[in-house]
Amino acid sequence: MVCGKQRYKCKECGYNFVVGDERTNENIQALKALVVMIYSLGKGSYNMFGKFFKRDRSLIYRWIKETGLSFYDPSIDGDICEIKFDEMWHFLQSKK
Numbered sequence: 001m002v003c004g005k006q007r008y009k010c011k012e013c014g015y016n017f018v019v020g021d022e023r024t025n026e027n028i029q030a031l032k033a034l035v036v037m038i039y040s041l042g043k044g045s046y047n048m049f050g051k052f053f054k055r056d057r058s059l060i061y062r063w064i065k066e067t068g069l070s071f072y073d074p075s076i077d078g079d080i081c082e083i084k085f086d087e088m089w090h091f092l093q094s095k096k
């Protein structure tokens with residue numbers, strides 16, 4: 001027992017461990033989801049989130065990277081052979 005938690009030792013490699021991942025909790029998971037959501041809207045940087053939520057910017061970067069890697073690659077249905085861009089002319093005409 002260390003710090004009130006039962007530790008186990010692997011008989012093959014001698015690795016000490018506790019059951020379950022104790023490094024995270026619901027508050028951290030909620031904060032991670034919030035950071036990823038705001039970042040995906042393009043409303044902040046790693047450094048800004050780090051300062052705002054009092055976390056290291058490398059942690060913010062890791063959260064966003066891990067979340068991005070957990071998604072599947074986008075795919076387009078094979079039946080689609082042409083995509084029309086509505087309102088594109090409007091944007092192009094207004095640009096000086």
Ligand SMILES: [Zn+2]
Pocket residue numbers: 010011012013014015
């Ligand atoms: Zn082992």
